[in-house]
Amino acid sequence: VNGWDLGPTWFTTGGMLARMNFASALASNQRFALRDAARSSAGTPDSLVTFITDRLSLSGLSSGERATLVNYVNAGGAWTGSEAQVLNKAGGLAHLLTGSGEFQFV
Amino acid sequence: MKVTRREFVRGGVTAFTVSFAAPAFISDLARAQGASRRSLVILYLNGGNDALSTLIPYTDNFYYTRRGVGTAVAASSVIQIGSDSAGNQLGLHPRLTGLKQIWDAGDLAIIQRTGYQNSSRSHFQGTDIWSTANPQNYSGTGWLGRYLDTLPSPVDPLAGWATTREVPRTLMGNRVSVPAIQSPATYAFQGPNSGAELTFSRAAMTGLASHLPADKPHVSFVNGTMQAALNTLDRVGNVATYVAAAAGTQNGPSVAYGNDGLSQALKAVAGAIVRGMGTKVFWVTTGGYDTHAQQNANSANQGYSNLMGVLNNGVTTFYNDLRNQGLLNDTLIVQFSEFGRRISENGSGGTDHGAGGLMMAIGGPVNGQQLFGTAANLQPGHPTLENNSGDVRFETDFRSVYARVLDNWLGVDSVPILNGNFRNPGLTFI
Numbered sequence: 069v070n071g072w073d074l075g076p077t078w079f080t081t082g083g084m085l086a087r088m089n090f091a092s093a094l095a096s097n098q099r100f101a102l103r104d105a106a107r108s109s110a111g112t113p114d115s116l117v118t119f120i121t122d123r124l125s126l127s128g129l130s131s132g133e134r135a136t137l138v139n140y141v142n143a144g145g146a147w148t149g150s151e152a153q154v155l156n157k158a159g160g161l162a163h164l165l166t167g168s169g170e171f172q173f174v
Numbered sequence: 175m176k177v178t179r180r181e182f183v184r185g186g187v188t189a190f191t192v193s194f195a196a197p198a199f200i201s202d203l204a205r206a207q208g209a210s211r212r213s214l215v216i217l218y219l220n221g222g223n224d225a226l227s228t229l230i231p232y233t234d235n236f237y238y239t240r241r242g243v244g245t246a247v248a249a250s251s252v253i254q255i256g257s258d259s260a261g262n263q264l265g266l267h268p269r270l271t272g273l274k275q276i277w278d279a280g281d282l283a284i285i286q287r288t289g290y291q292n293s294s295r296s297h298f299q300g301t302d303i304w305s306t307a308n309p310q311n312y313s314g315t316g317w318l319g320r321y322l323d324t325l326p327s328p329v330d331p332l333a334g335w336a337t338t339r340e341v342p343r344t345l346m347g348n349r350v351s352v353p354a355i356q357s358p359a360t361y362a363f364q365g366p367n368s369g370a371e372l373t374f375s376r377a378a379m380t381g382l383a384s385h386l387p388a389d390k391p392h393v394s395f396v397n398g399t400m401q402a403a404l405n406t407l408d409r410v411g412n413v414a415t416y417v418a419a420a421a422g423t424q425n426g427p428s429v430a431y432g433n434d435g436l437s438q439a440l441k442a443v444a445g446a447i448v449r450g451m452g453t454k455v456f457w458v459t460t461g462g463y464d465t466h467a468q469q470n471a472n473s474a475n476q477g478y479s480n481l482m483g484v485l486n487n488g489v490t491t492f493y494n495d496l497r498n499q500g501l502l503n504d505t506l507i508v509q510f511s512e513f514g515r516r517i518s519e520n521g522s523g524g525t526d527h528g529a530g531g532l533m534m535a536i537g538g539p540v541n542g543q544q545l546f547g548t549a550a551n552l553q554p555g556h557p558t559l560e561n562n563s564g565d566v567r568f569e570t571d572f573r574s575v576y577a578r579v580l581d582n583w584l585g586v587d588s589v590p591i592l593n594g595n596f597r598n599p600g601l602t603f604i
Binding site for chain 2: 080084085088096130132133136137139143159160163164167168169170173
């Protein structure tokens with residue numbers, strides 16, 4: 069790779085938003101499949117985060133990033149692992165991870 | 175600046191933090207008047223505007239002998255605005271009634287016969303030349319991108335704003351990136367869920383972006399960009415509320431904008447200015463100017479006449495909105511097109527790609543009600559023509575207009591940005 073002619077402008081705020089929103093579209097399309105796949109691993113917020121990060125091959129998350137994701141799963145009420153919770157949070161986690169800075173380099 | 179992948183990964187953010195050296199020259203005028211609050215709106219007429227139908231030499235008989243009724247605007251209908259320094263009587267297209275009011279208010283100046291030597295007839299090449307301000311090497315950065323590169327770090331992500339789907343070359347720099355925000359309403363964070371869950375996602379994404387690991391500079395760079403994107407969303411959302419509000423309401427425009435693309439783009443620009451985004455350069459495009467056939471310059475609402483109607487309504491509404499809100503003196507609109515069109519009508523009731531065109535400067539700071547330069551004499555063989563008298567020969571290098579804008583409005587030295595001294599002391603439109 070010989071670099072980018074336009075330097076750092078290859079990565080713009082508009083481009084980053086587009087990547088995040090593309091990740092949203094991917095996660096939306098797979099919402100129900102993600103719920104079904106994650107159901108058996110959704111005993112706790114932590115186990116759900118582990119399941120999604122493993123599926124997306126994001127093993128290098130820092131403890132702070134991981135805590136952010138666990139807090140996200142806990143947001144909105146106590147975790148019970150209900151169908152509705154898994155549906156929302158599995159898709160939400162897939163979106164967050166595929167739209168994250170780390171994932172742009174996977 | 176060219177960055178290799180290795181440099182990018184190794185150097186991370188610091189590789190791109192180019193130190194800023196203040197330009198040696200800053201116009202005293204610009205500095206005195208507070209360049210930081212100013213905004214520049216570039217209005218691009220895409221396709222090659224037929225300048226001879228915008229500003230009509232209605233006393234030049236050759237205009238009427240070389241063109242038919244579809245491409246020659248009737249002398250009886252033009253809006254007369256006086257004569258240029260050579261005594262050529264000129265008038266605006268009859269649909270430009272609002273621009274005539276702006277002219278009368280002293281806020282519109284027209285620069286005639288703008289262009290460059292050996293004008294390209296290619297839309298792409300011509301646009302690139304006008305974008306880079308370099309007729310010889312037109313594949314590099316844009317002249318306003320290079321201006322944005324002179325801003326001190328960190329540069330606001332909204333220092334530039336393209337209202338188009340893609341960022342034009344004009345706004346591409348080496349260091350500063352400009353977002354393409356076609357619609358403030360749709361420039362928003364999306365997620366697979368809605369309501370409170372979407373709010374949780376946004377908060378979590380912000381949290382992830384806040385991680386700037388020192389041992390992963392490439393991730394830090396991307397996360398920093400993500401932070402800027404997320405921060406920008408709320409500001410653009412603020413503009414979206416302006417765009418969505420009804421005209422005349424407390425939080426909305428002071429006048430009603432049209433529903434056409436140009437009006438909506440200018441409405442967003444007005445919203446950004448009114449809401450104090452601090453954007454220095456906006457880019458607005460309106461298309462349809464490649465009038466090879468059925469130009470219909472005299473019809474009530476077709477062809478070129480319709481183009482002029484859209485232009486007139488959009489610009490006049492924008493002008494009135496900013497004037498009503500006391501922001502006109504901080505705003506300069508500069509209009510251009512990639513070339514003018516041929517003098518004679520073609521066989522399809524239209525005009526083909528030509529050479530010299532015209533530029534307009536509009537806004538409170540403009541030394542208006544003035545025609546800069548001289549109109550071409552359309553008699554075959556006249557030295558104001560070229561290419562076997564088929565085209566208007568340029569008189570004012572377009573880079574002279576850019577130089578004036580850079581030196582006297584944006585408050586930077588135009589010479590390094592334009593790679594040459596194109597200052598024209600007679601070009602006092604601002």
